[in-house]
Structure formats: C-alpha cells, structure tokens
Amino acid sequence: MTQAPAIQIKGQYDMAGERLFEPIDLTLPAGQWSCVLGRSGVGKSTLLRLIAGLESAGTFTGNIVASDKRPIQGRVSFMTQSDLLLPWLSVLENIVLGARLRNETPDLTRAKGLLDRVGLLPWREKKPAALSGGMRQRAALARTLMEDRPIALLDEPFSALDAGTRADMQELSAQMLTGKTVLMVTHDPAEAVRLGHQIVVLTHEGATLWHPPKTAPLRDQYATLWHPPKTAPLRDQYAPETTACQAALLAHLRGRQ
Amino acid sequence: MSGVRYAVSATTCGVLLWQALIWITDAPHFILPSPWLVAQAAWQNRLLIGENALFTLTEVGLGLVLGSLLGVVTAVLLASSDRLHRLVMPLLVFTQAVPVFALAPVLTLWLGYGIISKVMMAVLIIYFPVTSAFYDGLSRIPQNMLDMAMTMGGTKAQIMRRIRIPHALPSLGTGLKLAAVYAPIGAVIGEWVGASKGLGYLMLLANGRAKTDLMFASLITLAAMTIALYFAVNKAAAHLQRV
Numbered sequence: 001m002t003q004a005p006a007i008q009i010k011g012q013y014d015m016a017g018e019r020l021f022e023p024i025d026l027t028l029p030a031g032q033w034s035c036v037l038g039r040s041g042v043g044k045s046t047l048l049r050l051i052a053g054l055e056s057a058g059t060f061t062g063n064i065v066a067s068d069k070r071p072i073q074g075r076v077s078f079m080t081q082s083d084l085l086l087p088w089l090s091v092l093e094n095i096v097l098g099a100r101l102r103n104e105t106p107d108l109t110r111a112k113g114l115l116d117r118v119g120l121l122p123w124r125e126k127k128p129a130a131l132s133g134g135m136r137q138r139a140a141l142a143r144t145l146m147e148d149r150p151i152a153l154l155d156e157p158f159s160a161l162d163a164g165t166r167a168d169m170q171e172l173s174a175q176m177l178t179g180k181t182v183l184m185v186t187h188d189p190a191e192a193v194r195l196g197h198q199i200v201v202l203t204h205e206g207a208t209l210w211h212p213p214k215t216a217p218l219r220d221q222y223a224t225l226w227h228p229p230k231t232a233p234l235r236d237q238y239a240p241e242t243t244a245c246q247a248a249l250l251a252h253l254r255g256r257q
Numbered sequence: 258m259s260g261v262r263y264a265v266s267a268t269t270c271g272v273l274l275w276q277a278l279i280w281i282t283d284a285p286h287f288i289l290p291s292p293w294l295v296a297q298a299a300w301q302n303r304l305l306i307g308e309n310a311l312f313t314l315t316e317v318g319l320g321l322v323l324g325s326l327l328g329v330v331t332a333v334l335l336a337s338s339d340r341l342h343r344l345v346m347p348l349l350v351f352t353q354a355v356p357v358f359a360l361a362p363v364l365t366l367w368l369g370y371g372i373i374s375k376v377m378m379a380v381l382i383i384y385f386p387v388t389s390a391f392y393d394g395l396s397r398i399p400q401n402m403l404d405m406a407m408t409m410g411g412t413k414a415q416i417m418r419r420i421r422i423p424h425a426l427p428s429l430g431t432g433l434k435l436a437a438v439y440a441p442i443g444a445v446i447g448e449w450v451g452a453s454k455g456l457g458y459l460m461l462l463a464n465g466r467a468k469t470d471l472m473f474a475s476l477i478t479l480a481a482m483t484i485a486l487y488f489a490v491n492k493a494a495a496h497l498q499r500v
Contacts, residue, residue, distance in 0.1 A: 054404050078408045080401055088423045100419055101411025147409060 011062015320379020328387030375447035382443035394428025430494030
C-alpha cells in the first residue's frame with residue numbers, strides 16, 4: 001500500500017437551490033482518523049460521497065484534493081452501517097468481491113488471512129445470513145481491508161451493533177486501519193472521542209447565519225474543529241479526560257455551548 | 258401433505274357445486290354436462306385429448322422458453338443503458354396496449370396454421386411480464402450496494418453479472434410464475450384462430466359438434482395442465498428466490 005495522503009476539502013454544497021452546508025475548509029490528516037459528528041441531514045454522508053467521487057443529488061462548489069496531488073477516486077474504500085454483504089455469496093466470496101468486479105483473480109490466501117485476523121476463518125464458507133450482526137460487520141471490515149486502499153470512508157459503521165460488540169469493533173478497526181486516512185461519520189460523541197485524532201462537527205446554518213460569527217477564524221467555518229483529549233487514540237472510554245470531552249461535545253451538539 | 262388435502266377438498270366442492278347446479282337448473286346435457294358425463298367423455302377420448310394436450314404443451318413449453326429468454330435479455334439490455342430504457346420502454350408499453358388476442362389472426366396469416374404462430378402468441382403474451390418483472394428487480398438494487406461496487410472499481414459488465422442479476426433473480430421468479438399462467442392462454446387463442454391440432458382446436462371442434470362433454474373434458478385438461486405448469490415453474494422459481 002502506498003503512503004496514505006492527507007485530504008483537503010474546501011467548498012460548499014447546494015441541493016435544489018438550498019445550501020446544505022456553508023463553505024468548509026477541512027483537512028483530514030494523513031494516516032489519521034477524523035470523526036464527523038452532526039445532526040441528521042446536515043450532509044455528513046454527502047461529504048463522504050463527495051470524497052469517494054460518487055454521484056450525489058446536489059452540487060459541490062469547491063475542490064477536494066489529496067496531499068500527493070493524485071486523484072482520490074480509486075484509492076477509497078467504503079464501509080457503511082449496513083454491511084452490504086451479498087446474501088447469495090459465501091463470506092469468503094464476499095471478501096474478494098472487489099477483485100471479481102474488476103475482472104481480476106482474487107488473492108484467496110490473503111483473503112483467508114484477513115478473515116483469520118477478524119476471527120471469521122471458520123465461517124468462510126457460510127452465507128452472511130448465518131452470521132450475527134457483529135460477525136457480519138467484521139466481514140465487512142475484512143472486505144474493506146482486502147481492497148487495501150489508503151483512504152477509508154466509514155459511514156456509521158458500528159451504529160447498529162450492541163454496545164459490547166461496538167467497542168470490540170472499534171478496537172479491531174483502529175488496529176486494522178492503522179496508517180490509513182480515515183473519515184468516519186458517527187452519531188456517537190463517545191465513539192468520536194474514542195477513535196478520532198480529530199473531531200469535526202458539521203452543521204448547516206440557515207439564512208440567519210449569513211454573517212460569519214465574530215469568534216476566532218476557525219469558528220467562521222461551519223465545520224468546526226474539535227480538539228479531542230491530548231492522549232492518543234485508542235482512548236479509554238471512561239478515563240476522566242475522555243468523558244469530560246464527551247460531555248462538552250454532546251453539549252455542543254445540542255447547541256448549549 | 259395438507260396442501261394436497263386442501264386441493265382435493267376444493268376440487269370435490271367444485272364438482273359438487275357443478276352437480277348441484279345441474280339439479281337446480283335442470284340444464285340439458287348439451288348445455289351443461291354432468292361431471293360424470295365429462296369424466297366418461299374424457300376416458301373415452303383419452304388418446305385424442307392426450308395427443309392434443311401434448312401438442313399444446315409443446316407450444317406452451319417452447320413459448321415459455323423463448324419468451325422468457327427474450328424477456329431476460331431485453332431486461333438486462335434495458336437495465337444496462339439508461340438511454341435504451343428511455344427509448345424502448347415506451348415502445349414496449351405501447352405494444353402492450355395492443356391486445357395480443359387481436360394479433361392472433363395476423364400471426365396466423367403471417368406464420369401459418371402450424372406450431373409457429375401459436376408459439377409466437379405465447380411468446381408475445383409472456384414477453385412483457387417477464388421483461389418488466391426482471392427489469393424492476395435489476396433497477397431496484399440498493400444504491401449503496403452500487404456505490405460500493407463503484408468504489409471497488411467494478412466494471413459495468415461484472416457489476417451486472419455479480420450483483421444486479423443475482424439480486425434480481427427473485428423478481429424474475431415472479432415474472433416466470435405469471436408467464437406460466439399466461440403462456441397457455443396465448444397458445445389456445447392461437448389454436449382457436451386456426452389450427453388442426455391442440456386443445457384449443459379440440460374444444461372448438463367439440464363445441465361445433467355439440468359434444469359439450471368433450472369440450473369440458475378438454476377444458477379441464479387445459480386447466481390441469483396450466484396448474485401443473487404453474488407448480489413446476491413455482492418450484493424452479495423457488496430456487497431462484499432462495500438467496
């Protein structure tokens with residue numbers, strides 16, 4: 001895998017004549033996790049689609065560039081809340097789907113190695129329906145890793161999992177996506193604070209906020225940088241500085257700060 | 258097993274109602290023959306009916322296979338190209354506005370009194386349901402599945418083959434089940450317009466000679482054949498629908 005690039009996103013997004021989010025200037029640091037929080041409908045998933053170069057309903061004015069100046073498209077892997085495993089394929093065949101879709105011969109040995117690392121090797125011949133939600137999401141993670149792209153875009157990948165499984169998946173993902181530039185959309189401040197090197201709160205303000213606020217320059221943008229605790233991820237979920245940051249973040253999300 | 262028991266009970270009820278109707282209305286046997294008379298006619302003419310049924314079954318079978326293949330290919334083509342879909346779909350709907358029954362005499366004129374015109378009728382009558390059901394399945398693939406395939410750099414043909422078509426197979430199953438019921442209609446209409454063989458021909462012949470019992474026997478044979486065909490296709494479709 002090549003070195004993961006940083007990604008800069010500069011621009012605004014309009015949908016059907018309405019501004020979805022005001023101009024943002026956001027840099028996703030190379031090889032680090034950026035977590036995006038924000039209310040539903042604010043354009044978090046849209047941001048993800050924009051980076052992936054997928055079609056979206058509205059228009060983005062601005063540009064999204066990688067620090068190494070090479071195109072981002074083709075260097076991205078995707079992971080979503082629904083595992084998107086194809087129900088008619090075995091787990092192993094799901095993992096190597098990318099290669100099959102590109103008309104390449106899949107590296108089954110590597111796929112089995114990855115399945116082993118996510119603990120699914122004994123289930124490789126099973127259909128996804130035979131797996132639990134957590135196992136399916138682990139399979140999806142293995143598929144993401146199989147693609148071996150330097151940039152990973154995660155759209156609420158763990159939000160449908162139970163608390164214990166979610167914590168496990170967070171750890172596993174943090175380990176296995178090390179070195180990749182990760183953008184994760186989440187609704188969970190705790191998750192963001194736990195995993196993020198950087199936390200972004202995305203909001204869209206109505207017409208009332210045409211005038212930029214008079215606070216520090218960073219606050220002029222509607223994508224606000226939030227500084228996670230100074231410790232390195234993966235953080236202890238219940239350490240005092242983590243919970244303090246979570247509390248502040250939640251207050252901010254609810255508009256109380 | 259209870260399914261069979263229900264079917265037997267329903268049939269018995271039907272036969273009893275039929276017999277009751279004759280007792281109540283006192284209809285003469287050349288208007289409404291009794292179940293017993295029909296059963297006798299069926300047994301006496303078993304070779305004649307069997308031979309003609311086999312002929313109709315051949316027409317229906319050929320029509321089903323050809324029409325389904327044609328429908329499947331059309332649906333895949335339409336699903337591969339948005340432009341083609343926008344161009345061809347209105348045309349397809351328009352052809353559906355022409356009753357296939359009305360085409361039967363024309364088809365007989367063009368393709369003759371033989372088997373081809375009947376097979377064509379069956380093809381025409383099932384082509385649209387199969388195409389439209391399969392196309393629906395092909396186009397109703399979840400967007401995020403396609404997004405994933407796109408980010409993986411999948412080729413259009415491979416995405417069609419490995420994701421869209423398998424995803425649409427249950428819809429194809431639904432279309433095929435409809436086709437199994439429609440195809441005999443097409444074949445029999447074709448036989449009514451002009452044929453020298455087949456159950457439709459036999460019914461017309463029997464009707465013309467006031468052999469109402471034979472007509473009913475042919476009709477029941479046709480219905481039984483259609484039901485058998487439906488169950489056979491249903492079984493095959495269950496394979497498609499099991500993911």
